[in-house]
Amino acid sequence: MLNNKFGWYLISCIFLFEGVASFLGYKVYFKYSGGWKNVGYDYSLYITIAGLIIGYYAYNLKEKPQKHTKCPTCKETFNYNELENGKCPYCKDVDTVDIEEYYKQYPKERDDK
Numbered sequence: 852m853l854n855n856k857f858g859w860y861l862i863s864c865i866f867l868f869e870g871v872a873s874f875l876g877y878k879v880y881f882k883y884s885g886g887w888k889n890v891g892y893d894y895s896l897y898i899t900i901a902g903l904i905i906g907y908y909a910y911n912l913k914e915k916p917q918k919h920t921k922c923p924t925c926k927e928t929f930n931y932n933e934l935e936n937g938k939c940p941y942c943k944d945v946d947t948v949d950i951e952e953y954y955k956q957y958p959k960e961r962d963d964k
């Protein structure tokens with residue numbers, strides 16, 4: 852679900868906001884402990900740091916570009932991001948090939964389609 856940068860940035864912002872707000876003495880809403888509460892500075896700090904870590908994570912999260920690969924054995928086309936190490940899930944230990952590369956290697960198959 853949260854594989855996109857925006858989602859993580861949003862969570863980071865919520866944490867930072869809550870951290871700063873609670874640090875300034877505002878009540879912070881806790882979904883799991885039943886509502887609005889005042890928290891200690893240690894907890895404010897904890898939320899703020901968590902927010903920073905999540906923000907840092909979001910910053911470093913690279914949005915994977917869509918990349919399609921094709922299995923030379925079963926001729927199935929895949930989204931590379933869904934594969935494990937680029938291996939074909941149907942054929943054991945067969946590396947899928949980048950679709951552009953694939954058609955360079957097998958130009959005939961492109962014509963067939």
Ligand SMILES: [Zn+2]
Pocket residue numbers: 922923924925926927939940941942945
């Ligand atoms: Zn295959």
